[in-house]
Amino acid sequence: MTKATILTDRFDRALLYATHVHGGQTRKGTAIPYVAHLMAVAGTVLEYGGDEDLAIAALLHDSVEDQGGKARLEDVRNRFGERVARVVEACSDSLADTGAGERKAGWQERKDKYLAHLKTADEDILRVSLADKVHNARAILRDLRKPEIGEKIWSRFSQPKERTLWYYTSLADIFRKKLPGQLAEELGEIVAVLKKG
C-alpha cells in the first residue's frame, strides 16, 4: 500500500467554504444541491490519486466562475494558497471576461479558449478539470437514461445537442492525450455512450 493521503482542517474549511459560497444553488435543471457536484469532483480527485490541495481545488473549482469572479479568486488565494488558486482560476472558463464588466464571452469563444488552455495546462489543473468533466458527463448520462427525462436532457444546455457533444468529445480527446489513464478513458467511454443516445 502507498502512503495514506491525510486530510487536514484545511479540507474541512474548504468544504464549509464551498457550502457557503454555493448555498442555495442547484445543478442546472435539477433540484440537486450544487455542493453534491463539488463533493463528487473532490471524491474523484482523491480516488484517482490527488492530494489535499487538489481535493480543495476540486471543492472550489466553480466558486470563481459561478460565485464572485476575481474577488472570489483573491479570497480563495488568501485562504487556501497559491497552488489551489491557480487550479481554481484555470477551471473558470469565463474568468478572462469577469471583473469590471463581468461580461461573459460567447459560448464558442469560451469553449475554444478553455480547450486551448487545457492543451498547455499542468497536471494539477488537468486532474481537477478531468474529474469535473467526468462528473458532468456522468450526470448527463444518468438523466438521459431516466425515462421521464431522456432526450430532453439536451435542452438544459444553452447549445444544441450536437454542440454540447462536440465539446465533450473535444475534452475527452485532449484528456486522453494530456493525462492518459483510467479516468480519461472513462470520460471517452461515457461520451461514446452519450453519442449513441
Ligand SMILES: [Mn+2]
Ligand atoms: Mn464543475
